[in-house]
Amino acid sequence: MGYAGLSLEGKVALVTGSARGIGAALASGLAEAGADVAVSDIPSNRAGLNEVKKRIEAQRRRSMAYDLNVLDLEQIRSTMGRVTADLGGLDILVNNAGIRRRSPALEVTEEDWDAVIDTNLKGTFFCSQAAAGVMIPQGGGRIVNVASQLAVVAGENRAAYCSSKGGVVSLTQVLALEWLRHGITVNAIGPGPTETPGLLEADTRDADELQADLAVNMPLGRRMSPEELVGAAVYLASPSAAATTGHLLIVDGGWTAR
Ligand code: NAI
Numbered sequence: 001m002g003y004a005g006l007s008l009e010g011k012v013a014l015v016t017g018s019a020r021g022i023g024a025a026l027a028s029g030l031a032e033a034g035a036d037v038a039v040s041d042i043p044s045n046r047a048g049l050n051e052v053k054k055r056i057e058a059q060r061r062r063s064m065a066y067d068l069n070v071l072d073l074e075q076i077r078s079t080m081g082r083v084t085a086d087l088g089g090l091d092i093l094v095n096n097a098g099i100r101r102r103s104p105a106l107e108v109t110e111e112d113w114d115a116v117i118d119t120n121l122k123g124t125f126f127c128s129q130a131a132a133g134v135m136i137p138q139g140g141g142r143i144v145n146v147a148s149q150l151a152v153v154a155g156e157n158r159a160a161y162c163s164s165k166g167g168v169v170s171l172t173q174v175l176a177l178e179w180l181r182h183g184i185t186v187n188a189i190g191p192g193p194t195e196t197p198g199l200l201e202a203d204t205r206d207a208d209e210l211q212a213d214l215a216v217n218m219p220l221g222r223r224m225s226p227e228e229l230v231g232a233a234v235y236l237a238s239p240s241a242a243a244t245t246g247h248l249l250i251v252d253g254g255w256t257a258r
Helices: 021-032 043-058 073-087 110-138 159-182 197-202 207-217 226-237
Strands: 012-015 036-041 063-067 092-095 141-146 184-191 248-251
Touching: 012 021, 012 073, 021 036, 021 043, 021 092, 021 141, 021 197, 021 226, 036 043, 036 073, 043 063, 063 073, 073 110, 092 110, 092 226, 110 141, 110 159, 110 184, 141 159, 141 226, 159 184, 184 226, 226 248
Parallel strands: 012 036, 012 092, 036 063, 092 141, 141 184, 184 248
Antiparallel strands: none
């Protein structure tokens, strides 16, 4: 029998960008901890999303899948309402949807900048705002933002990405301060390099180059798996974390400890 303070039994969670990668692992992990989980992503990832929904149902939890583009404010608001109607409430929001674009600062275009900031930072804010609109009348909830270790240390060629994730941490603190009186805690996790489809698509280095980089920068000596982030997210989403708010929980294989 597990520690009851970490149980999510009877809770309803929504995870953005959960068709694959970290979002899929967190959705399934929250279900393992007892939550019913609404999964959501952009329509082009519907097949992956349906697979995650099936996995959660095989874990004997309820799941619903929604098209949710975090750039679409109308869709954000309507999805919060649909999740609440379909699953009976909304207790946990995980703001995971995010994109990465790498280029030297001198070559970043306005389109790159807007896409990264709008998805990672603006999307996180408006999903949180819409979720709080449901959670406040319910008496509270948990918001877990997926930031990055690159919120607190620089990554070369990632001006927009690092700015977006630093912004997410700052936003986490502001919302934590404003919403604790409503019973909502707002925290963030800061993953280090984690093997996901998005990371692999963006990383064009060969195995030797990668290993040389990990040897210098990553005390763990390897990339993490998405599942290694589940415990942190479950804790922040759990009853145990009622007094933990505005916190960035870095899970980065020692990257920022150097
Ligand atoms: P991924 O690219 O494998 O998965 C991201 C998911 O977000 C995809 O399913 C994608 O369709 C979805 N998404 C993208 N734009 C969206 C939008 N506008 N609306 C809704 N969904 C959208 O990426 P990964 O690696 O799983 O990343 C997930 C989160 O973790 C991101 O916020 C990323 O910045 C963060 N992160 C990832 C790290 C890594 O090393 N993989 C390290 C630190 C943070």
